Amino acid sequence: MNTVIEQILKHKSIRHYQNKPIAEDILNDILTAASRAATTGNMQLYSIIVNQDEKMKQKIAPLHFNQPAIIEAPLILTFCADFNRFIKWCNARDARHGYDNMQSFMWAVVDTCLAAQNACLAAEAHGLGTCYLGTTTYNAKELAEAYHLPKYVVPICCLTIGYPDENPEYTDRLPLEGIIHHEIYKDYSSEDIDNIYHERENSELTKRLLEENQLENLAKIFTERRYTKKDNEYFAERLLTFLKEQDFFK
Amino acid sequence: MNTVIEQILKHKSIRHYQNKPIAEDILNDILTAASRAATTGNMQLYSIIVNQDEKMKQKIAPLHFNQPAIIEAPLILTFCADFNRFIKWCNARDARHGYDNMQSFMWAVVDTCLAAQNACLAAEAHGLGTCYLGTTTYNAKELAEAYHLPKYVVPICCLTIGYPDENPEYTDRLPLEGIIHHEIYKDYSSEDIDNIYHERENSELTKRLLEENQLENLAKIFTERRYTKKDNEYFAERLLTFLKEQDFFK
Numbered sequence: 001m002n003t004v005i006e007q008i009l010k011h012k013s014i015r016h017y018q019n020k021p022i023a024e025d026i027l028n029d030i031l032t033a034a035s036r037a038a039t040t041g042n043m044q045l046y047s048i049i050v051n052q053d054e055k056m057k058q059k060i061a062p063l064h065f066n067q068p069a070i071i072e073a074p075l076i077l078t079f080c081a082d083f084n085r086f087i088k089w090c091n092a093r094d095a096r097h098g099y100d101n102m103q104s105f106m107w108a109v110v111d112t113c114l115a116a117q118n119a120c121l122a123a124e125a126h127g128l129g130t131c132y133l134g135t136t137t138y139n140a141k142e143l144a145e146a147y148h149l150p151k152y153v154v155p156i157c158c159l160t161i162g163y164p165d166e167n168p169e170y171t172d173r174l175p176l177e178g179i180i181h182h183e184i185y186k187d188y189s190s191e192d193i194d195n196i197y198h199e200r201e202n203s204e205l206t207k208r209l210l211e212e213n214q215l216e217n218l219a220k221i222f223t224e225r226r227y228t229k230k231d232n233e234y235f236a237e238r239l240l241t242f243l244k245e246q247d248f249f250k
Numbered sequence: 251m252n253t254v255i256e257q258i259l260k261h262k263s264i265r266h267y268q269n270k271p272i273a274e275d276i277l278n279d280i281l282t283a284a285s286r287a288a289t290t291g292n293m294q295l296y297s298i299i300v301n302q303d304e305k306m307k308q309k310i311a312p313l314h315f316n317q318p319a320i321i322e323a324p325l326i327l328t329f330c331a332d333f334n335r336f337i338k339w340c341n342a343r344d345a346r347h348g349y350d351n352m353q354s355f356m357w358a359v360v361d362t363c364l365a366a367q368n369a370c371l372a373a374e375a376h377g378l379g380t381c382y383l384g385t386t387t388y389n390a391k392e393l394a395e396a397y398h399l400p401k402y403v404v405p406i407c408c409l410t411i412g413y414p415d416e417n418p419e420y421t422d423r424l425p426l427e428g429i430i431h432h433e434i435y436k437d438y439s440s441e442d443i444d445n446i447y448h449e450r451e452n453s454e455l456t457k458r459l460l461e462e463n464q465l466e467n468l469a470k471i472f473t474e475r476r477y478t479k480k481d482n483e484y485f486a487e488r489l490l491t492f493l494k495e496q497d498f499f500k
Contacts, residue, residue, distance in 0.1 A: 003253040004375035008283045008368050031430055033258045035423050037367065040384040041476055042421055049431045056433045080435075085428070086472075089443050093469035098479020101486035102493075106359075106387045110407050113363030114382075117287065118258050120364075121371065125254035132364075134290040137356045148434045157360050171292055173285050178335070180281055181299045183306045184398045188335055193342050196335070219343035222336075226291055229348020236351035243352075 007124060012170055014129025015069040017162025022075050026126050033122030037114040043086055045108035046115050049147055051076040059146050063139040069131040073160035078136065079116040081108035083152040105248040112156045120159055129164035132157055138235045141242040151247050172200055257374060262420055264379025265319040267412025272325050276376050283372030287364040293336055295358035296365050299397055301326040309396050313389040319381040323410035329366040331358035333402040355498040362406045370409055379414035382407055388485045391492040401497050422450055
């Protein structure tokens with residue numbers, strides 16, 4: 001099989017790392033790979049914050065709820081949607097911009113994530129392990145303060161990187177037919193839902209989780225433990241407020 | 251150099267394709283690669299719409315302003331942020347969800363883009379050319395109608411795929427130091443902006459564009475031709491309205 005696809009299929013999140021720094025030329029490869037991702041109109045609407053300094057790591061770790069991955073990783077990349085640089089360029093060239101709105105923000109978010117995934121794969125190509133932190137937008141405002149982000153810059157996703165100190169099992173995925181639609185979207189019947197989630201709901205991992213959490217089904221582990229309505233609504237409101245402050249909300 | 255990084259660095263957008271279909275097993279590789287990307291809490295908050303049928307292509311091409319890439323591509327993948335499947339699962343399991351908000355939408359958008367970039371690289375690994383269409387959110391509502399998207403599903407990015415019928419030059423990128431920040435964000439002085447954009451502003455391509463557009467600088471090509479304030483504000487308002495309709499806006 002093709003090497004690139006083989007590597008993509010082998011992806012797993014690594015949350016525990018060896019205490020071993022990452023060489024400068026490897027970091028450079030990762031960042032260069034990020035910069036070669038497709039970008040809307042070649043505007044490159046993102047910035048990447050590189051954290052290797054112990055003090056900065058201690059400052060941002062609580063904003064990611066001190067997950068092991070951020071505590072242990074020698075390298076943390078925070079990918080930010082960034083229209084600041086582009087708008088500063090427009091202003092300096094007397095070009096009247098109109099990028100302080102949701103459409104522009106969405107271009108920047110897509111650009112940011114494509115660059116992040118290139119970085120992830122480049123890191124793995126060097127034998128490094130990575131983990132995305134889904135917590136990046138939870139405390140976006142506080143991260144912005146820690147990083148001194150100006151207006152028009154919003155942290156979107158964060159990648160912890162290091163030499164693996166664990167070798168977990170591959171995570172399962174829904175069957176392909178559960179996420180693919182041919183020509184148009186075929187909405188899910190309750191039978192479809194049962195079929196798509198059947199394997200996951202009956203896995204050993206699920207059985208263990210249900211026992212640990214004392215809950216009757218896997219969906220409730222998501223809604224009552226991991227991503228509760230109360231938490232989501234709290235963080236959503238903070239995110240909306242922050243997007244307005246960053247002037248992306250026309 | 252490592253094969254994976256080598257391929258990432260070779261990326262270029264391909265907008266003209268041979269009239270040659272894509273084999274089923276290659277399509278399957280591309281979709282499987284997409285499904286292996288990291289995803290928030292393994293929720294897989296996306297769906298992929300596969301278009302190969304000529305009639306559907308003709309229906310959606312105008313929504314992407316009939317760009318050559320969408321007219322010529324034998325395969326079009328539209329990546330949608332999707333909480334519908336997950337919410338239907340929660341409802342079927344009597345689990346009270348709280349995913350109708352901006353925080354949940356952002357997870358889904360990140361998941362969607364990481365999957366898209368895996369698909370892009372898997373396609374390229376098979377010798378295919380790809381082009382992202384930045385127009386996907388412009389007519390998100392009309393795309394949703396064409397695809398019969400239910401509530402909680404929003405088209406985010408679209409990838410046209412086919413065997414290349416052109417071999418364009420590599421697109422330039424800003425110098426790496428223009429997009430990277432060490433430890434904290436270092437905001438750009440006007441001198442920084444001049445330096446970062448110097449090479450691009452003085453390229454042969456820019457000279458040609460300025461002549462064709464009869465404008466005095468490259469920034470104005472963006473603000474007065476490609477992505478104008480008027481267009482952006484129009485599409486941003488439509489996008490916000492659509493996000494509210496899809497119930498992602500608490």
